[in-house]
Amino acid sequence: MNVPLFKIYHDDFDVDLINTEINSGSNWAVGPKVEEFEEKIANYMGCEYTAVLNSGTSALHANLIANGIGKNDEIIVPSFTFIATANAPLFVGAKPVFADIEKDTFGLDPVSVEENITENTKAIIPIHYGGCPCKIKELKEIAEDNDLALIEDAAESFGADIDSKMTGTFGDSGILSFCQNKVITTGEGGALITDSKELYEKIILIRSHGRLESEDYFNSAGYFDYISLGYNWRMSNITAALGLAQIEKVDKIINMRIEKSKYLTKRINEETDEIETFTPPKGYKHVYQLYSVLANFRDDLIDYLSESGISSKIYFDPVHQSNFYTEKLKYDCKLPVTEEVAKKTLTLPMFPSITTEEIDYIASTIGKFYNRR
Numbered sequence: 106m107n108v109p110l111f112k113i114y115h116d117d118f119d120v121d122l123i124n125t126e127i128n129s130g131s132n133w134a135v136g137p138k139v140e141e142f143e144e145k146i147a148n149y150m151g152c153e154y155t156a157v158l159n160s161g162t163s164a165l166h167a168n169l170i171a172n173g174i175g176k177n178d179e180i181i182v183p184s185f186t187f188i189a190t191a192n193a194p195l196f197v198g199a200k201p202v203f204a205d206i207e208k209d210t211f212g213l214d215p216v217s218v219e220e221n222i223t224e225n226t227k228a229i230i231p232i233h234y235g236g237c238p239c240k241i242k243e244l245k246e247i248a249e250d251n252d253l254a255l256i257e258d259a260a261e262s263f264g265a266d267i268d269s270k271m272t273g274t275f276g277d278s279g280i281l282s283f284c285q286n287k288v289i290t291t292g293e294g295g296a297l298i299t300d301s302k303e304l305y306e307k308i309i310l311i312r313s314h315g316r317l318e319s320e321d322y323f324n325s326a327g328y329f330d331y332i333s334l335g336y337n338w339r340m341s342n343i344t345a346a347l348g349l350a351q352i353e354k355v356d357k358i359i360n361m362r363i364e365k366s367k368y369l370t371k372r373i374n375e376e377t378d379e380i381e382t383f384t385p386p387k388g389y390k391h392v393y394q395l396y397s398v399l400a401n402f403r404d405d406l407i408d409y410l411s412e413s414g415i416s417s418k419i420y421f422d423p424v425h426q427s428n429f430y431t432e433k434l435k436y437d438c439k440l441p442v443t444e445e446v447a448k449k450t451l452t453l454p455m456f457p458s459i460t461t462e463e464i465d466y467i468a469s470t471i472g473k474f475y476n477r478r
């Protein structure tokens with residue numbers, strides 16, 4: 106049996122909505138689906154404004170520009186994340202400062218964040234690791250007490266919440282990713298969510314050349330003025346159509362992920378004590394974008410799973426230990442919890458359509474591996 110790490114959940118509705126846009130023969134770049142998708146996201150999240158972009162990384166970049174972050178500013182980030190979170194401050198000439206994580210959620214540790222605040226700190230960018238909310242309420246208090254922007258990197262946690270408040274909506278703004286392994290996907294894509302009209306309006310300019318766009322640029326003879334520096338970080342109308350089809354089934358997708366993850370946890374715990382499965386804190390809704398565990402003899406297990414046709418992956422090797430940060434940027438910091446967790450963390454296959462047989466096979470293969478030792 107071969108079990109991939111993830112499979113995209115799609116159906117005929119995805120194809121139908123894209124086909125309609127393609128067959129229209131117009132509006133492949135900009136068009137009405139973009140705003141429709143933005144409205145759906147805002148309604149789902151419970152926020153005032155959404156701007157979609159071509160990736161989560163662009164959303165982070167645009168967000169820092171719009172927040173006026175620049176030279177001499179320090180931004181507190183986790184190291185246990187995808188590198189884009191840490192790189193975003195560098196994009197605008199600011200310095201990423203790594204804080205440690207805590208073990209309940211693998212998210213930023215509020216104590217470590219406080220220890221890293223200096224007079225140059227301007228913002229905190231927490232992530233919600235693999236779809237599990239981090240200690241965002243505590244981080245919000247710290248941000249408010251110290252007058253810092255709280256920018257949530259909710260790339261992995263679409264639909265995750267704490268007591269029904271969505272991740273991404275606790276901070277001043279949040280970013281989402283729709284890359285192919287995320288909870289819902291448009292292949293590539295991202296979004297910024299916020300209640301701030303001012304921030305939203307800046308993002309709209311930054312994502313499209315700094316151009317004032319009261320109507321469709323491509324289909325208008327009118328004059329368009331350019332009032333700030335901007336990029337082409339737009340999401341295409343075709344992509345947004347796919348997003349509309351995906352968001353329609355998001356609750357189904359999340360429920361399937363949660364149900365399958367619960368079963369995998371039960372099965373792993375039946376097979377071995379050598380793996381620590383993940384239990385989110387009470388009231389925290391984990392959407393299992395990643396199904397990660399802490400595994401003894403992790404690297405040998407990866408090989409054994411691979412020989413048995415099961416894909417697994419290390420999410421994440423700490424950013425502060427990457428070649429770019431140690432060799433080029435000369436970072437030399439110690440993050441004990443991050444380093445300990447990263448040595449044992451292993452992400453196993455998880456996707457909405459994973460079958461009971463596949464889950465049983467993963468668990469029994471893991472059981473076999475530890476029994477042999």
Ligand SMILES: Cc1ncc(COP(=O)(O)O)c(C=O)c1O
Binds near residue numbers: 190284
């Ligand atoms: C935590 C985190 N932040 C940011 C990103 C970047 O998103 P994208 O791949 O859409 O640029 C990702 C995606 O992998 C992510 O996992």
